[in-house]
Amino acid sequence: MRPSAVPAPGPPSPAPAESLAARLLAGERLALTRALTQVENRRPGAAALLRAITPRTGRAYLLGITGPPGSGKSTLTTVLVRALRARGESVAIVAVDPTSAISGGALLGDRIRMLEFHKDPGVFIRSMASRGTLGGLAAATGDLTRVLDAFGFDWVIIETVGVGQDEVAVAGLADTTLLIEVPGLGDDVQAIKAGVLEVADILVVNKADHPLTDTMVREIRGVLSLGPKTDWRVPILQTEAARGEGVAEVAEQIAAHHQHIKEQGTLDERRRRNLMNEVLALATVRLRRRLEESVREDPSVQELLDQVVSRKLDPASAAAKLLEREL
Secondary structure (H helix, E strand, O other): OOOOOOOOOOOOOOOHHHHHHHHHHOOOHHHHHHHHHHHHOOOOOHHHHHHHHHHHOOOOEEEEEEOOOOOOHHHHHHHHHHHHHHOOOOEEEEEEEOOOOOOOOOOOOHHHHOHHHOOOOOEEEEEEEOOOOOOOOOOOHHHHHHHHHHHOOOEEEEEOOOOOOOOOHHHHOOOEEEEEEOOOOOOHHHHOOHHHHOOOOEEEEOOOOOOOHHHHHHHHHHHHHOOOOOOOOOOEEEOEHHHOEOHHHHHHHHHHHHHHHHHHOHHHHHHHHHHHHHHHHHHHHHHHHHHHHHHOOOHHHHHHHHHHHOOOOOHHHHHHHHHHHHO
16 A cells, blocks of 8 residues: 655745735735734734835825814814715724723724714724823824725824824824814913914814804914914814815815925925834833833842932932943
8 A cells, every 4th residue: 555645845824913914915804903903902913913014004195183172073084084085085094082091991982973984995994092192192003004004095094082282192193284273162372372283284273153263263373473484384274064164175285285295305204203203202112111120129229219219319310320320
C-alpha cells in the first residue's frame, strides 16, 4: 500500500489584524465596524491594524464641527451631509457624545437624529463616548478617522461633544474647523472669547432668528479684527439649520476654504502640524507612564518627594533632578 502523499504546505494565513485590514481596504462594511470597535477599545491587534492601513490614509477631507451644547451641531451636520450626498460624495460621521460621570454610559444621540441616512450606503455614522476626555473629543477619535479614511470615504466629519471656550482639540485633527455659536444661551461675552474663536476657519451663528443675532455677529467680528491677519478671512454666516436656511452658503464656504488651503499649500502644512502634535502627545503619555512605573518603588525618588512635601525643595527643582536621573 503506497503512503498517501503529504500535501505541500501552503502560504501562511495572514495574521488576524492583517486579514481585517485587507477586508477593510476591500470595502467590506462588516470589517469596517469591527475595525472601528477594535481601535476604539484598544483591543489586541489595534496597533497592527493601524500600521497596515496607514499607507491608504490621507485621502479623505476632515471637517471638524464644534460649538457649545444646544447650538445645533447635529442639525447642521445632517443638512450638510444631505448636500454632500446630493453631489455624490460619500460621508462618514464621527459623533462624540458626553459620558455620564455616574454610570459611565452615553446616549449616542446622533444615531437617533440621523436615522434618515440609515439605509444610505454612502453615509456611515459612528457615535462614540467621550469617556471623560477633555477638549470635546474621545481619545481614539483620531484613529477612528484614519480607519474611515482608509475605507475610502470622501469626507469624514468630526462632530464634537458640546465644548467651552478653550476646548479646541478638534482643530488638531480637522482640515477645516467650523465653529457654531448661538445667541441667547447666556453670557455672549463668554461665547466669543478668543480661545475657541482662534481655531475657527468658518463661523456660523445658528438659530439666527433670535433678536440678539446681529449683536453677536458684530461682537464676533470685532474680536476677529483684533487677531493676526491671514490670507483667509474667516466668514461669519447666519443659519436656521432646522429649516435649511443659510446652509448652502456654509457648504460653499467649506468648499472655498478647502480650495484656498490647497492653493496656498497650507493643507499639507496643517496636516503635518496636526500629525506631529499627535505623535508628541502620544509619546508624552507613554513617557509619563514609563516614568511613573520606574520611580514608583524607588526609595531615592520617595526621598526626593519627601523633600518637596517638607518644603525643603521646590517642585521644579525636584522635577529637574528626576529628569537628570532618568535621562
